[in-house]
Structures are given as structure tokens and as C-alpha cells.
Amino acid sequence: MKEVQELSREEAAKELAELAAKIAKADNEYYQNDAPDLTDADYDALKHRNAQIEALFPDLIRADSPSKRVGSAVLSRFGKIEHRFPMLSLGDVFSIAEVEDFVLSVKRFLNTSENIAFMAEPKIDGLSFSARYENGMFVSGATRGDGIVGEDITENLKTIKQLPQKLPNGVPNILEVRGEVYMAKSDFFALNEKSLAEHKKIFANPRNAAAGSLRQLNPQITAERKLSIWAYTWGEVSEHQWQTQEQFFDKLKEWGFPVNPLNKVCADITQIEENFKHIMEIRADLPYDIDGVVYKVNSIDLQNRLGFLTRTPRWAIAHKFPAEQALTRINNIRVQVGRTGALTPVADLEPVNVGGVIVSHATLHNEDEIARKDIRIGDMVVVQRAGDVIPQIVEVKLDKRPLNSLPFVFPTVCPECGAHAIREEDEAIRRCTGGLTCPAQAKERLKHFVSKDAFDIVGLGDKVVEEFYGEGILHNPADIFTLEERNQSKADDLFAFSSEKGLELEKREGWGKLSVSNLFAAIRQRRKISLPRFIYALGIPQVGSATALLLAKNYGTFDNLQADMCTRETAKLVAIDGIGGEMAKDIVEFFGEEHNLRVIRELRKYVAVEEYVNDEITDSPLSGKTVVFTGTLTKFTRAEAKAIAQKFGAKVAGSVSAHTDYVIIGADAGSKAKKAAELGVKTLSEEEFKEMIK
């Protein structure tokens, strides 16, 4: 591409016309789909080029110039809003028996045999929002995002008429109301009909339509779509004026929020079941989509006692409707290789509508599953979708099987790299033994490394990673950090002996100087990274962001974690609430493999991993201490005591050792109390423990 200064008048005019068309197309795509083709960096590069040319040739500025478009305020991304209180999700169950188990676990935690009242609410199939009011005025709104940080959708929420902008006198000074934005079925059909006529994107279901309409960078488009809300919970609140979920709903109604009239208090499991049946029966006739019923402990006091697991409350659960099914044909069976080498068979299906969503692939899990159901290419099968899980095949219609079909033969070599694919004795999964020499594994690891919850490097999307890997530009994560240096042409360097060329990324198709420099800037920014992100980015089997966070909290620094892993012991890991034996084994194994250690060593040459500063209560007498509970506690249940100790910054271990700081002794304590005495570990009575957490 020519420098702007070198453009003739004619060339400038021509390019401005092209840019106007390209940017308009990109805008359109961005608003219509949630996944535009152009990266943010490329988009910004186009806008920048347009501005540069216009600055040199002001008389050529077009009537439809992208720089003139006012109102649409084309941002390249939403702003971020950090939730003061995280927006959590809910655990799922699919049967009344599991709901019963949940109710029992609540009772057990609270150590009561009495019935506990639950609020049962239809589970709205939309997307959640949080609306913040200060002194009765709506000030900001956010999506859920990852639960910690959401997107700033203040302007978009303002276009939803059902959401009050101003609240009556007497509301708490600070009040965050949360709920669901959804699109009514009739509005969804009308929108699709209109889109069809205008050759625009058709949405698969009301949920997608609601998401696509709310997450518009141009709020004017949100305003044109009909969106509705139900309010159902709260975030930060300066003054709690309610003792139960039911009273909260009364307040919400008083303040002008829409509250679902089907919300109902259930006194016991019988009422819960009756209510569920009733909701199932009227489901199809409701003007909006629901995908289950949510149960919340009605008493706020009890909710507080129950507290939270990592991502979900202990006091609420979602009872999902049974899966929806449809009949279709298997066109092909493919075997995919994942980040950890797992070979996963996938069925390509004749696209079919399953409960409102078009399904064209289904997971076949593993080779035993294919053999057990004798699934073959060409078979007619029943596919089902339950909740958000990947569609599955429930049944093969044998009477419809083609005469010439053959059983599927599962490969014993990796379809990507040809290495042996082996299956450990007690494992269901066959794995490629190629490690990082297998292109599929290496590529998937790189993609994971740069993904949003990991290093989040904008500009290195899946497509770019595939390309760069294929051309040998990127092999392992550390290569990302030498990209900039390798990009420079050695020929420019007077002192270089060779005339070797650099990578010259800016000359690649679809790239320019600006997008390359943006990419380098994004990479440079990541030379410092938080501990949880770093751990997650490594791609340790089974370690998602929640576990990475747990590890960060418990070890504080990467060196601590690695040093502990060197011992090859799982004991300390298993002592962490939320990490089980299998996961601990995987983590230790990961750190035992030389190729992983090499990746870590290389990376740390370029990347500084920050120490994790715990946001838990750190100035309590329990913070940083390891405690063990033993005997029967009378003031709390064991689970509750454990949760409290953790909240106050303690690690809770299962057995007494020299590392234990305190043993809290209940009635009839046995061997652990004895061991504490032997080791000289300080013991506390339940009373003394209560004192400490005051």
C-alpha cells in the first residue's frame, strides 16, 4: 500500500470510496452478526487510513464518509464494567430426584430437618443484565460477561421501556437490580420476517435475537428491536429492605420493575414438583421462551448462611426441562484432536431444527460410545439438545439403516500427525502420543494460550494462529513474544552480516503496518500477566479458569506452585477445596513432562507473572493459616464452618500435620485432637473459633 503522501488526487478519491464501502460493510456485519469477519485491529486500521487521507485531501471528504457518521458512534468494542458483586450462574439439574437431593443438601448444610421454603421462578431463556441505580437514578448497565467483568450496555438498556429510569423515593441509595433481557416469541418471529424481506441475518432463536439486539454498539438498533425484561435478583445494595426473596419481588413491583407473575413460593418438595409440572404444561403457551425453573431459598438469612461455591450459590439451583429431540441423518464421522491429544469423534449431521436451534454436528464422545450404539455413517439417528450442552445422539434407528453400511473403525493413529494413538487401561479416551509435535495439539494449545480468559491477545485469532503455525512463524507460546523482533528485516540493520529478510507481516494479505503494530502492542502489554491467567493459559488438562484461580489463591506465586509440583506429591493439591484426586494427578503429571517445563521456561524469559494478591479477608487472625476441623460442631455444620474459614483467608485441610496452624475441636473429637497435642499444634474450641471470625 502507498504512503498517504504519495497518493495522487485521483487515487485518493478512489481509495476513499473503497474505504467508505468497506467500512460500511464491516459496520453492517458487526451490527447484524455478533461475529464479524474483520478483526478490531483491521477495522481500526481502515478507519485510520480513511482519516489520514481525509486530512490531506479535505475537499474529497465524501457525503457518506465513515468519519462523518454521527450518532452511530462506531466503537470498536464495548467498554467494560467490573461487577461490584460477581454475577454468578446456577448449577443445573434435570430431574425431580436431583432437586430433592439439592433440597436435602441445603438442609444438611443448615443442619435442620424442617422444611425450607423455596421461591420457584421460571428460568427465562435470555441473557442477564445488571442495572445500577444511584439515588434512585439509573446510572449504568452491564451484561454478565464472565461474571466478574461485563460489557457496558448502559445506552442499550436505556432503550428498553420496561426498565425504569427513575425510582420512587425511599429506595436504597445504591441499588443494583439484575434480571433477564429476552425477546418475546411474537417479536422474534416479526423480526425474522422483516430480516428475511430485507435479506438480513435470520436469528436461530429468541435468545440469540435478544443477545444480538442488546449487544449492539449502536444503541439505535437496540431501540428498534423489541426487548423485554424480568427482574429477579440484586447485586450491590446499600440497605437491604427485605428478608425474603418474596419480599424482594414485592419491592421490585413497588419500584416499577416487571416481575414474573409465575414466581411462586413452595413450602416443600411436593409443591415444588406440582409447580414444575404446571410450568411444563403451560410452557408452550407462554409468550416467551423458558428453559426450566429456578429454585432459591426464600429466606435471605438462610441464603447468607449457605453462601457460595466457586461460581454458583449453594442456595439456588436450576431445574432444566428435559432435552428436545429430532430425527436426522449422519453424513460423516470425523475424529478431532484436541489440545490435550484426546481423539474425539464428531458426527456431521444433515442440519435439523432441534427445539428452535439448527444442529449440524453432534459429539460421539469416544470410541466405546460409537461401538456401544453401533453408530455408522449414513444412519438415521435421534439427536437431542439438553441445556447448553453439545448435541448428542441418543438412538440409532436400525430399521432405517442403509443396507451397505459398515461399522465405524476408530483410528489407532492420530489423524493429524500419524503418531500412535493409545488408550490407557482405565481410560475411555484414546490420545495422540505426538505431544507438541502433533500439529493439532500444538495449534489447539496456541489458540488456548491467546484466548480471552488466557493471554487475551487481540489480533491473534484462531485463523491467524492456524496460518502462522502452518508457515512455521509460531510453534510454541514463547514464539509469540519474539514475533516483533523476528519481523524486522535484518537487511535494515547496517551491522548485520546477512541480508536475511524479517517476517514482514505487514506485507501479508489482509495486514498492514497499523494492524501489525497493533498486534505487537497487544503482545507487549501481555509481558506482564496475572497468575490465574498464566496458569489457565498453560492448558493443563482439567484446569479451567476457576481452578486456575484456586491454584493462584493457594500458592500466591508461580514459583511456589512449581516448587510444590516438583515434589510430585498431590497431597497439598487435594487439600484445596475444589480440587479432586484426578485433577491433582493431571496437574502433577503436567509439571512432570519435560516438554511442558520447556514451554514454561521459555515463556518466563519474556513474561513476568504477577504475584496473586488475595481479595479475601487478609487481616483476620485466620488469613494464611491452615486449619483442621474435628469432632461435632454445635454452632455450625462442618460445611458451613469450612466455608467461613475460607472466607477469612484460611486453608482448610482434612488431616493434622506439622503444617497445621489450628485444629478446631468440637464434641467427641478423636484421633485428630490427639495428633494435634502430639505435634504441639494449637487447638481452638468452637467458641474461640467464633471469636476469631467476629
Ligand code: IVH
Ligand atoms: S438467578 C445467583 N433467576 O440463568 C443467582 N437466573 O444459569 C443468579 N436466569 O445467568 C441467577 N431466569 O441468566 C436467576 N429467575 C431467574 C432466572 C435466571 C433465568 C438465567 C440467568 C443466569 C442463568 C444461570
